[in-house]
Every structure is written in C-alpha cells, then in structure tokens.
Amino acid sequence: MTTPIEQLSGLTIGSVDSVAPDEIRVALDKDTPRSTALNTGTPTSFPRINGYVLIPNEAGATVCYISWIGTERSAYPKRSDSKEFGLIDLPFPSRKMSLSPLGTLNTVKDRQTGQHKFELSRGVVAFPSVGDQVLMPTSAQIAAIVGAKDSDRRVKIGVSPMATNAPIMVDPDKIFGRHLAVLGNTGSGKSCSVAGLIRWSLEASLQALEPGIKNPNMRFIVLDPNGEYAKAFSDMPDRVRVFRPGSEENPFVLPAWMWNSHEWSAITQAQPGAQRPMLMQALRNLRAGRVSREPTQIKIVRQIRLYFSKINLFLSDNTGGGFTGFPGSKNAGQTILNLAVVMEDMRNRLSEGVQIAALQSLVDQANTLLQKRSTVSKGVTYYNDFTVLDFEPFSELFIAALVTFPDVALENTASEDSPIPFDIDSLADTVDDLSADGSSNANTANFVSYLTLRIRSLTADRRLRSVIMPTTDITLDEWLSDYLGNSGSTNGQVAIVDLSLVPSEVTHMLIGVLGRLVFEALQRYRKQQKDGLSLPTVLVLEEAHTFVRRGKEEEGGQASPAQLCRDAFDKIAREGRKFGLGLVLSSQRPSELSPTVLAQCNTFLLHRLVNDSDQNLVARLVPDNVGGLLRELPSLPSRQAILLGWATPIPVLVEMSELPDGHRPQSDDPDFWNVWTGKTPRAIDWMSIAQEWKGPDCEGGFAEEPDPFDPYDD
Numbered sequence: 078m079t080t081p082i083e084q085l086s087g088l089t090i091g092s093v094d095s096v097a098p099d100e101i102r103v104a105l106d107k108d109t110p111r112s113t114a115l116n117t118g119t120p121t122s123f124p125r126i127n128g129y130v131l132i133p134n135e136a137g138a139t140v141c142y143i144s145w146i147g148t149e150r151s152a153y154p155k156r157s158d159s160k161e162f163g164l165i166d167l168p169f170p171s172r173k174m175s176l177s178p179l180g181t182l183n184t185v186k187d188r189q190t191g192q193h194k195f196e197l198s199r200g201v202v203a204f205p206s207v208g209d210q211v212l213m214p215t216s217a218q219i220a221a222i223v224g225a226k227d228s229d230r231r232v233k234i235g236v237s238p239m240a241t242n243a244p245i246m247v248d249p250d251k252i253f254g255r256h257l258a259v260l261g262n263t264g265s266g267k268s269c270s271v272a273g274l275i276r277w278s279l280e281a282s283l284q285a286l287e288p289g290i291k292n293p294n295m296r297f298i299v300l301d302p303n304g305e306y307a308k309a310f311s312d313m314p315d316r317v318r319v320f321r322p323g324s325e326e327n328p329f330v331l332p333a334w335m336w337n338s339h340e341w342s343a344i345t346q347a348q349p350g351a352q353r354p355m356l357m358q359a360l361r362n363l364r365a366g367r368v369s370r371e372p373t374q375i376k377i378v379r380q381i382r383l384y385f386s387k388i389n390l391f392l393s394d395n396t397g398g399g400f401t402g403f404p405g406s407k408n409a410g411q412t413i414l415n416l417a418v419v420m421e422d423m424r425n426r427l428s429e430g431v432q433i434a435a436l437q438s439l440v441d442q443a444n445t446l447l448q449k450r451s452t453v454s455k456g457v458t459y460y461n462d463f464t465v466l467d468f469e470p471f472s473e474l475f476i477a478a479l480v481t482f483p484d485v486a487l488e489n490t491a492s493e494d495s496p497i498p499f500d501i502d503s504l505a506d507t508v509d510d511l512s513a514d515g516s517s518n519a520n521t522a523n524f525v526s527y528l529t530l531r532i533r534s535l536t537a538d539r540r541l542r543s544v545i546m547p548t549t550d551i552t553l554d555e556w557l558s559d560y561l562g563n564s565g566s567t568n569g570q571v572a573i574v575d576l577s578l579v580p581s582e583v584t585h586m587l588i589g590v591l592g593r594l595v596f597e598a599l600q601r602y603r604k605q606q607k608d609g610l611s612l613p614t615v616l617v618l619e620e621a622h623t624f625v626r627r628g629k630e631e632e633g634g635q636a637s638p639a640q641l642c643r644d645a646f647d648k649i650a651r652e653g654r655k656f657g658l659g660l661v662l663s664s665q666r667p668s669e670l671s672p673t674v675l676a677q678c679n680t681f682l683l684h685r686l687v688n689d690s691d692q693n694l695v696a697r698l699v700p701d702n703v704g705g706l707l708r709e710l711p712s713l714p715s716r717q718a719i720l721l722g723w724a725t726p727i728p729v730l731v732e733m734s735e736l737p738d739g740h741r742p743q744s745d746d747p748d749f750w751n752v753w754t755g756k757t758p759r760a761i762d763w764m765s766i767a768q769e770w771k772g773p774d775c776e777g778g779f780a781e782e783p784d785p786f787d788p789y790d791d
Contacts, residue, residue, distance in 0.1 A: 088212040100144075101175070103175075126143055127143060129219065130214065134205055134206075136202035139182075140179050140197065149171060149173050181201060224247075229248045231249065232274075233277060235716075248724060255680065256662075259661065261684025266717075269716070271661065272741065273733060273734060278297075292565060292566055297570060297614075298616050300588055302588075303619065312740070317571040322576075334364075334496065335496045336586075339636070339641060352525055352527075355528065361493045365497075391409060392472070416439065417444055421436075438478070439478060442471060450462075498552075508525060595614065616659070617661040618663065620665075624643075650674040668693075680720075685717075706730070
C-alpha cells in the first residue's frame, strides 16, 4: 500500500529555482516524465504548454500554468549517488519550466456530505520559496481547478484538453449576470458557442425545474443581423419565437410611435435650430391626440410665451454680450423684428378688441425700438447696440397680453417621449402645419420643409413600412409580451429577431430602439416590485462591432443613428446588471468595439484571434496574469476557446461541446468545390428573386421610389 508520503513523492516533477510575482522558474528532475505521466491516477500528457502544476505551501497549494518549457545548459548535477560526485563540473543540458501563478487550491469540508474536497480561490495567498517541490495535480485536483465539480456551476459548455478532458461548467449567474464577450475570427466557432450557450442553458434549466413548474422562466433575446440563428433552434418551435420582417406568423414590428424624440431626431437628421423644436412639438401634439391644426388662441399664447422667454434672456444679461457688438446687436434686432412680424400676423387672426389691442401694443413697442436702433445703408439694415432699458417695457406688455387669454390651457399630458400610438403618416403634415402657422418667416418654413421631406421619404420606404407601420394594431404590452416573453415565459424562452432583410441604413436605429425598450421595460419592472427584485433577461448582439462601434461624440448638431445605438448599449453595459439585463456581445473585431462596452464585460470567451490590434486590446482588457495563455490565440483550432474572467476562478482552455449539424447557426463556409463539380446542385430562379426584391406591388419600372435628396435621381 502506498503511503501519502510516497504518493506525494511520486507526483514530484521538480523544484523551484527562482520566484517573482509574475513568474516562477522550475528545474525539472532527471526522471520527470517526458510525454505521458502515469503516476496521477490516469495517464496524463506532460509536459505541455498551458498545463497545470501545483506548488504546496503553508496556505494550501499554489496553482500555476506552464508558460514556457525548454532546455538550459547548467552545471552537471552533483548528486550523492553519482559515481562522478565531486570529480567533474561540466555544462549539462537540464530541463526547465516557467510558471505563472493563478490561484490557491485548498482542502475544505463539504457542509452537506461532510467529506473533504478541493476548492480553488483566486489570487496567490503565499508565494513559494526556492527549493519547494513542484507536483503534478491528480485528476481530482484538476477537476477542482477547472471547476468541474462546483455545485453552483450548472451548465456544461465543454471539456478542458489541458486538464484530462475534465468537464467545464459555468454558473449562469456569473457568465450572464456581468456581461459576456465572445470574440473570435470568422470560422473559429464563435457563433456556435453563442448558440450553444443558449441551448445548453435551456437544456440544463429544463432538467432542474422545481416540482410543478413546466417551463423555465428564461428570457433570451437574440438580435441577429445575418439571419443565422433561426436554424440553430429549428427543432424547438415551442421554446423559440423567430421574428422576421414580412413574416406571416411572427412579423418583426417596431412601431415608430415607440421611438422617443432623440431617436426621431437622429433618423430624420433634425437640426437643433428650427427643425428639432418643430419635430418635438409635432410629437407632443400627436401623442396627446391633438388635431394637426391647433386653435388660433393656443398658437398665439405659445408665441407670446416664446418671445417673453427670449426677452427675459436679454434682461438677465447685464454684460450686454447678448445684444451689443456684432453679431449680438444683429441677433437682438432680428428677434425684435420677428416679434413685430409674428404679433402682427396673430393680431390679424383675432376678432376680440381687447386681445387685438394687447398684441398691437407689442407690435408698436417693437417697431419703435427698431426705428431707434436700426440704420439703413445702401438697402441693408444695420442695428446699433441695444441696452437693457430697451427691453424693459416688453415685460409688462407680455404679461398684459397673456391676461387677455385666461381660458387657454397649453400644458400637454403627454411628452414627446411617451410610447403612445399615433398616426405616423400625419407626422409630416403636423410639422408642416406648425411651420406654416405664421410664427416662422419664409426662410424657416423652407428649412423645415427639408425635415418633412425626410419624414415622408422614411415612411414611404416599402422595405421599412411593414416594420415601423404594421398593418395590424399592436399595443405596447402586447409587444413586450411577444419580444420579452409573457409571465412565466409560457410563449417561449428565446426570441430571435432576424434583421437580415432590414435596410442597412436603419438597422442601427432599430437595434438601438429595441435595446432601449428592453432596458427601460426591465427598469420599470423592478420599480414596480415591492422587494426590488429584477427580471433576469439576456440580450445577445451578433456582429457587435458593426452596431456598437468605437467612435467619438458628434461635435454639435444631432447625434447620428449609429451614435444613438452605441449610446444605448453603453448604458446597458454600465447599468444593465442592476436591472437583471445581461449582455452577450459576439464580435470578430474587438478592436472596433466601444471601449465602454468592452470594459464592462467581466467574462470573455476568446476564440482564434489573428489580428495584432485585436490581440493587444484583449491583453489590455484582461486583468488576470494570462499573458502566456493569450499568446495561443492565433493558433487555436475551431471549437477551442479560452474562458477567463468572472465566470471562472482561473483562465481555462475549453474545447466547446460540439453541436450537431442541425443545431448550428447558418454560418458555414461556402462549399465552392462541391458546387463547381455538381456534387451539390444549385438551381437558380432569378425571376422570383427579382420579383420579391421589387415587391408584390411592382410589375415593372422602378423597384423603389426615386430618392428625393438625389438631384440626379429623376
């Protein structure tokens, strides 16, 4: 029978030569195995890069991975049992290893079974000393190192080829709760890993349901810009809902009345001067159910208050910077001129004497001031410096004018951001009516006309109308139930949004709006809960580098749809965890991703990465001491990945579980040779493709309407 001391001696492979915080040098013994070790209970390959070894000490055992193996010339080992002891001292090749410390392995007592087990903790409690023994781990110790037997790790994602194919398990609370980034080049198995994580989590939850529960209360929302994930779940129709534009069963809809004012401004490119205020007012009117043409008195009161606020700005500027010197004097003069024109136009619309007199007083005061401060030279009007005293008389006149409209209520019960349904086709007409009500001069009206032209072009796009203007009415609660799942997820646990046929110019906006709606819905859910509990939901974004692209803020003007999409996911990355929203990003170019989003990802699943900038970025983001491990990224075969971060105590090389052909996303490489040689025929019907491309209502001519913004498009 082997004693513990003999067993420990049999596992010894060398001793520590030198110790540094990030590197431990080891001299291997003369009889250390060269290819396969048989003294660990099971045959184990040794030595191998990225394999594990143990260095026992007073705190337990320091776990290290092998980062370098080589042969160095050193003095011949003068062993006491050698015949040449004390006679020669010649250079002799000796095997050496370089180790990187990762964590500490301890023996603890299981509270439930009362038996002792191994447990791995992050960090090195005590570094070894020179001369300490280095051991090969046993199969039980390897299983503990990679977390194969942890009770809170419930989902198996693969095996560890560096740890005798021990199963790799993950805790869903950790891998999804603090955001996951799946990174890798095309063809490295990245999409299969994402689909597998969803499928394996669903299968594990089905096996662990509480008594009496039939469906997992699970929520995965997959934003699929390439349309490849529906195939991966085709065998689970009761568990998965697939939304596609134009689909008869589950059409993808994102009604435009769900968009907030910032999203409307971005998609219509509304400028901040005149277009954006008009757009905001039109949205408020439509959401509040107002008619497009408001009563005249309401418009008059709104204009009185608008110019009252402008004059108050002049009165509060004691420095004169807002109305003296060029261009301040010109801007102030133009404001007074506009005031006279607008109030005169409003006066002509009224019939009551007291209201007409009040507006006429404002017109007279404005004209008097213009005559006092303006100069005409060669047909051009110039304005001299104004003073604060010039504007003081207007305050009393504005107040007196407002008093003559006592029954006018201006306040809206709906804001421009409230998700209240309205007729999208009437938005452009409402903006036109607001710009033509006499409150704007001809230049402003012409400027706003470009905004309405963009709105009409957007709503007339045949490819987009079915998404933003669905033919069937849908309420906000019905939309949330369809896409986030109903109570108990009885209508399915996975929602796949196929965006492959959505026009590319609006994909950013649709993804940004959908992400924001999911985030706000979960915010409001937690707010309504008395105990503040969240609703765990996972949002998966494929091709994340396209939609959450790094970039700088727009300088002035309105944010672009791409920026709004990035801002939405930046916010989800920063705050989503508090409301139960986990984020899974899949990307082949991490160097192009938003730094904010990547910095908030606590777990990384790294497939093969060849690009130098991508590798350098990943190395900077990862806090663990895994420099040597990451050097293997360019040579990783398909299906193999490095799992590191919050979901695993130490970085581990994983060979992901293989998905059958029918469960893989539709992202296989094209089979050129089989098609060329006729082994797999490819019949073509371009007529049907062209007809579907043009649309069912187009028998000939243009497939799409001419672009109103292109002067060469007739």
